[in-house]
Amino acid sequence: MGRRILIVSASMGAGHDAVAAELAERLRSGGHLTVCVDLLDLLPPGAGRGLRAVYRTTLRRCPWAYGAVYSAFFRDRGDPGDRNNWAPGTGPLAAVLEPRLRSVVERWRPDALVSTFHQAAQVTGRLRSRDGVCPPSTVVVTDFAVHRQWLHPGNDLHLCLTEAAAARVRATTGRPAEVCGPIVPPAFASVGHENPRGQSSRWTREFARRGPGRPPVLISAGAWGVGHGLTETALLLAGAGHIPVLLCGRDERLRDRAAMLPGVLALGWVEDLPDLMAASSALVDNAAGQTAQQALAAGVPVVGYRPIAGHGAEGVSEMAAAGLTEHAADEMALVRSLDRLVRPGPDRDRQVAAGRAVFTVDAAGLVA
Structure with missing residues (x-):
């Protein structure tokens, strides 16, 4: 009953x-x-x-x-x-x-x-x-x-x-x-990075149009578009050979500013985030929140960088200590981490496996 x-x-x-x-x-x-x-x-x-x-x-x-x-x-x-x-x-x-x-x-x-x-x-x-x-x-x-x-x-x-x-x-x-592990919609796990759905999505076609061979890297700013140096990070990644995709949430002013930057794709609130993650190579995260947890489920490597104060800084540190992510202390460390994680190899495989392993049991069953 x-x-x-x-x-x-x-x-x-x-x-x-x-x-x-x-x-x-x-x-x-x-x-x-x-x-x-x-x-x-x-x-x-x-x-x-x-x-x-x-x-x-x-x-x-x-x-x-x-x-x-x-x-x-x-x-x-x-x-x-x-x-x-x-x-x-x-x-x-x-x-x-x-x-x-x-x-x-x-x-x-x-x-x-x-x-x-x-x-x-x-x-x-x-x-x-x-x-x-x-x-x-x-x-x-x-x-x-x-x-x-x-x-x-x-x-x-x-x-x-x-x-x-x-x-x-x-x-x-x-x-x-x-x-219980993170609680995220099953759509993120079902469209893991190597899932064929991502191969024909609108995001894969968009990235191919913008720069064939350039790995698309998401930059998370949460629902409110909060973070230090978000546009600077996007420009850094563009210069390092990536397609930076800045997730601006509901901050339209941040989106307008970022849209003016060369080589940067600025997005507002994304309704089909599982498909976007399936087509992406990595996530740069500053809060260890839902977006980072969704990336773990989707098999997308996560690098913590410039975390927001308080819970963000502690969460990014805890995720890295658990072996689920990497924490880049500066620009060069961020570029080096992404160079190792965006392409197939043992480092990427190890982090993807660790991220997916954190999803243990269904929280709903424990609650009920």
Whole structure:
């Protein structure tokens, strides 16, 4: 018999909502009834939109400020296994959201809660530990670097991308944590780099027209087009013999600027990203988020470069430490990494195999 499952996400960028949507689709396919709630919609009118705008503006214009906030409130204060390093649920935002989410739970009466955003994990953890009517709660950690805002011992289970992340959760919270790997649509895995679909796609024809023999390399900037030196990176790759494809997300101003650069293909929001990845040779990533995880599924090598502050820098470092990607410290290192990874060879084969191996079990089955 199907269960009623309430998934709590937040529209901070597109990654958390993408995970929530894919998880909901898998659960529905398994006969469960699911509803997705945006945590920002539970705030007083206008507050969620304002919070999102402040976060986006800070990432774009004052990354040092976001880095300082991340260091103060998200990063461990010492030994990651020391439970005194963090204070769950003490943030004012979680306190405001707790009664509002409780109202949703009381109205919809779910059999289980699932969080795909760290602040949602704080709220569900508070509810679960304080409220006897709150159903079991699972946290789907979407980051490779598990900062302490993901961690609240009131939650029953954490699902993590890697065993290192799961071990960190277990050590800090004393609660169960399992590995499920990234949650991405199956279309990315089904159109792996060598899949014949990519050979006749519009992207393959476009790249052949732009520069036969020049490997197309994607440059990710997330849904908001955030990152340092994105156009400079595109020009660097063009000069190194690649076709740089700058994914500008929904930032039309970035797209307009990049479209003026010689040899650079600037794209807005891409609806057929699996086919684009199938036709591409590598991804340059700055956040270790959904785009990087989708590339792993598609068999596209990933190089971390100029990561955004806070969770981006830690995530890029964790992915490289796990052997899933490479982390280029400077321009020459980036060019050298791409020279080895864009063409067939042992380095490329090794990274593609490591990336695909991280997809272990279906998270929907663990949630259900």
